[in-house]
Amino acid sequence: MKTSFLMAILFLFYGGFSVAFDYGYPIKNPLSATIMGTPEGLEASQESLQFWQPDYVDIASPNSQFDKKIASEKKITIFPDRKISDVFWYEKGGMEYSIAKHDAQAPLIFIIAGTGSSYRSSIARAQQKIFYQAGFHVVTLSSPTVPNFMLNASKLAMPGNMNEDSRDLHNAMQLVMKKHNDVQVSDYYLTGYSLGASNVAYVTKFDDETQGKAFHFKKVLLINPPLSLVNSVNLLDNMFIDNIPGGLNKFNDFYQKLIHRVSDFHHKNEDLGLGRDFFYAMFKEQPPSDEEMKALIGFVFRIASSGMVFAADVFNHHGYIVPKDKVDTLTPSTSLTAYSKVSFRLGFGDYIKNFYLPKFEEDLGISRNRLLTESSLESIASYLQNNDRISVMLNADDPILMPGELDQFSVLFPGRVTIYPHGGHLGNILYHQHVYDMLAYFTGKQRQSSTSTFNKGAVK
Amino acid sequence: MNYKSLLPLLGFILLIFLQGCSNTTVEDNTTELEPAQNTFESLGISQDETYSVDIYDPWENLNRKTYNLNSQIDTYVLLPTVSVYESYVPRLLRKGVHNFYSNLHTVNHTVNSALQLKGEKTINNGLRFISNTTLGIAGIFDVATGMGLPEQQEDFGQVLGHWGVPAGPYLVLPFYGPSNLRDATGTVADFFIADLYIDGFGMNGNAGWEVVYYGLMGVDIRANMFFRYYDSLTPFEYDMIRMMYTAQRRVLIGK
Numbered sequence: 001m002k003t004s005f006l007m008a009i010l011f012l013f014y015g016g017f018s019v020a021f022d023y024g025y026p027i028k029n030p031l032s033a034t035i036m037g038t039p040e041g042l043e044a045s046q047e048s049l050q051f052w053q054p055d056y057v058d059i060a061s062p063n064s065q066f067d068k069k070i071a072s073e074k075k076i077t078i079f080p081d082r083k084i085s086d087v088f089w090y091e092k093g094g095m096e097y098s099i100a101k102h103d104a105q106a107p108l109i110f111i112i113a114g115t116g117s118s119y120r121s122s123i124a125r126a127q128q129k130i131f132y133q134a135g136f137h138v139v140t141l142s143s144p145t146v147p148n149f150m151l152n153a154s155k156l157a158m159p160g161n162m163n164e165d166s167r168d169l170h171n172a173m174q175l176v177m178k179k180h181n182d183v184q185v186s187d188y189y190l191t192g193y194s195l196g197a198s199n200v201a202y203v204t205k206f207d208d209e210t211q212g213k214a215f216h217f218k219k220v221l222l223i224n225p226p227l228s229l230v231n232s233v234n235l236l237d238n239m240f241i242d243n244i245p246g247g248l249n250k251f252n253d254f255y256q257k258l259i260h261r262v263s264d265f266h267h268k269n270e271d272l273g274l275g276r277d278f279f280y281a282m283f284k285e286q287p288p289s290d291e292e293m294k295a296l297i298g299f300v301f302r303i304a305s306s307g308m309v310f311a312a313d314v315f316n317h318h319g320y321i322v323p324k325d326k327v328d329t330l331t332p333s334t335s336l337t338a339y340s341k342v343s344f345r346l347g348f349g350d351y352i353k354n355f356y357l358p359k360f361e362e363d364l365g366i367s368r369n370r371l372l373t374e375s376s377l378e379s380i381a382s383y384l385q386n387n388d389r390i391s392v393m394l395n396a397d398d399p400i401l402m403p404g405e406l407d408q409f410s411v412l413f414p415g416r417v418t419i420y421p422h423g424g425h426l427g428n429i430l431y432h433q434h435v436y437d438m439l440a441y442f443t444g445k446q447r448q449s450s451t452s453t454f455n456k457g458a459v460k
Numbered sequence: 461m462n463y464k465s466l467l468p469l470l471g472f473i474l475l476i477f478l479q480g481c482s483n484t485t486v487e488d489n490t491t492e493l494e495p496a497q498n499t500f501e502s503l504g505i506s507q508d509e510t511y512s513v514d515i516y517d518p519w520e521n522l523n524r525k526t527y528n529l530n531s532q533i534d535t536y537v538l539l540p541t542v543s544v545y546e547s548y549v550p551r552l553l554r555k556g557v558h559n560f561y562s563n564l565h566t567v568n569h570t571v572n573s574a575l576q577l578k579g580e581k582t583i584n585n586g587l588r589f590i591s592n593t594t595l596g597i598a599g600i601f602d603v604a605t606g607m608g609l610p611e612q613q614e615d616f617g618q619v620l621g622h623w624g625v626p627a628g629p630y631l632v633l634p635f636y637g638p639s640n641l642r643d644a645t646g647t648v649a650d651f652f653i654a655d656l657y658i659d660g661f662g663m664n665g666n667a668g669w670e671v672v673y674y675g676l677m678g679v680d681i682r683a684n685m686f687f688r689y690y691d692s693l694t695p696f697e698y699d700m701i702r703m704m705y706t707a708q709r710r711v712l713i714g715k
Contacts, residue, residue, distance in 0.1 A: 064551070065550035065551045065552060066546075066547060066548070066550060066551070067546040067547055067551075068547070069543075069547075087695065088695065089528070090528075090531065090689070090690045091690075116693060117693075118691070118693055120691070146693050147693065147694075147695060148693075249504060251511070251512060252509075252510065252511050252512045255512040256512070259707045259710055259711060262707075262711050263710060263711040263714055266711050266712070266714065267714045270581070270612060271610050271612060273610075273611070273612075273613070274708065274711065274712065303692075303694055303696075303700070304693065304694065306694070306696070307693060307694035307695050307696060310695050310696075311695060314695075318497075319494065319496050319497055320496060320497045320498060321496055321497075321498055322496055323493040323494055323495055323496045324493075324494060324496075325493045325494065326493055332524070332525075332528050333521050333524040333525045333528065334524075335520050335521070335524070336695060336696055336698070336699065337513060337514070337520075337696075337699050338500070339696075340513055340696040340699045341500070341505050341511060341513060342496075342498050342499065342500065342503060342505065343696070344513070345498075345503045345505065346498060346503075354497070
């Protein structure tokens with residue numbers, strides 16, 4: 001008896017210990033982690049996840065000769081009378097999502113993707129596969145910042161308002177489940193990453209306040225959320241603007257130099273081809289500076305946000321980028337190059353300030369200050385503090401958090417925060433330990449051989 | 461020699477020239493409209509400067525139409541075919557098919573390496589072809605990679621680029637996707653080179669065989685590509701692809 005008690009103490013101690021010292025995610029630079037993600041071989045293998053796999057799960061073994069799709073991609077019409085501009089012809093036909101279902105009664109989890117990511121982004125698909133193997137039916141949804149969602153599932157098609165976005169998401173989730181009423185669901189669960197994680201918090205709150213058509217989520221997990229949408233968006237905007245030498249007007253010089261460098265490296269390493277191996281090798285042998293990596297992260301974010309702003313403008317005939325009277329003349333083959341240049345110059349921050357805030361103020365009569373306050377999780381602090389079904393996973397070095405913001409999470413989610421010492425923004429989301437912790441949280445089943453770090457206390 | 465397989469491609473190139481001649485002016489009546497909140501002027505974007513997204517594309521209208529057509533072909537023909545292929549053909553056999561085609565393409569890679577006087581690459585590709593054709597049983601097994609002879613692609617567009625032929629206007633080819641006048645010419649030339657070994661199979665003039673050969677090749681190529689149309693989530697996908705294709709070719713050609 002005594003020994004087992006001692007063992008338990010040791011185990012606890014060891015568990016707490018491991019957060020700081022045994023965390024094996026190898027990329028220590030948060031910017032590199034954000035760009036590179038989890039290196040090959042360090043993800044959770046299908047074999048290692050068998051611990052969570054119930055009998056009813058029917059998936060092909062990795063050695064199988066035949067590809068067996070677990071999920072099917074679907075479309076659903078949410079607003080039957082909605083007219084979508086011809087320039088978005090490929091978004092007509094409904095909101096896209098994917099569903100992976102079992103032929104048995106099982107829990108169902110929704111996954112909400114992050115800013116500018118779709119229901120079939122690589123992270124969403126990887127998570128779908130993981131949860132499916134662990135016995136969940138899985139529905140993945142695009143971020144409300146993605147044109148397909150905006151045009152098909154959003155009432156206002158002006159993303160950024162947490163309350164509106166969560167209402168849209170909740171509505172879409174309801175309709176998806178109505179369409180798939182043959183799926184035998186025991187309980188509902190919810191998760192999301194990046195901005196999708198913030199969405200998740202508000203969707204849960206909205207669900208709790210909904211009469212009748214509620215999911216009553218059993219457990220909810222936020223992975224790498226921003227604390228304040230506006231703050232994180234400004235950080236990402238600035239990563240781009242501040243790290244292009246000479247400013248955005250000189251972007252082409254930056255771009256040409258980059259191609260030149262890639263070209264030089266390729267010339268010396270022609271045998272690598274131009275795939276993943278090539279870029280890993282180049283990243284290793286000619287590591288980019290922090291400034292260059294920030295520019296790159298900001299660039300990717302800018303591509304996503306510029307498309308979002310263009311879609312919001314076209315849908316609302318707002319005259320922000322496209323002259324109001326010109327919108328209806330756009331066709332599937334109209335050149336958008338000039339608009340792309342304008343959109344590319346305008347950040348998410350510009351959109352918030354000069355499009356979203358004035359429009360919401362005008363249309364809904366909500367003051368700018370209130371709108372800005374509501375973009376932070378702190379605005380629903382009392383709800384989050386008292387709701388122990390919601391937990392959060394963070395990285396101490398997440399570049400989308402402002403100094404001091406990390407500490408605020410422990411106030412908002414007392415005892416429900418897990419902080420990994422490094423991983424950047426989403427860099428470690430598919431790292432095996434992260435995946436094991438996530439599954440342990442949702443299923444309540446702890447893998448014996450692994451040292452779980454979940455909720456063993458925050459590391460600072 | 462059999463030129464039938466080239467006819468659609470040649471016809472298409474002719475079509476663009478005609479389109480290019482007949483439709484050079486783009487109607488623009490923006491001046492009469494209330495300008496947008498953000499314009500070139502308000503953001504300091506110059507009409508004359510070349511930005512990274514500016515690629516010479518005089519046939520843009522037709523190119524955009526072809527791009528959209530390709531996305532339809534992809535959605536309704538190619539992807540469903542690939543899906544059936546992956547569900548019913550065992551992985552090992554698919555791998556064999558892939559290796560078989562790759563091996564034949566190695567002939568093109570060898571010729572094109574030689575035409576650029578890239579000695580090492582020519583030898584690599586030549587030896588690769590010989591070992592895979594013999595030891596690898598007609599190329600079905602890739603034994604060469606394990607022997608230190610990796611795949612090193614070189615197409616005829618690269619040959620032209622190597623000898624200083626400029627990219628020319630951007631071009632979206634039906635089925636093929638992004639290209640430019642130089643690389644499309646290269647694609648035609650690569651077909652001629654391929655005709656040499658296809659003739660060797662005695663397929664010459666047998667339309668049925670050619671459909672099977674090129675059909676399966678198309679399915680194999682598509683099955684090994686991750687690209688999805690309108691998956692980039694930006695309405696400026698055409699512009700992005702045009703920019704990336706041009707950059708990629710510059711890197712490959714090294715000029």
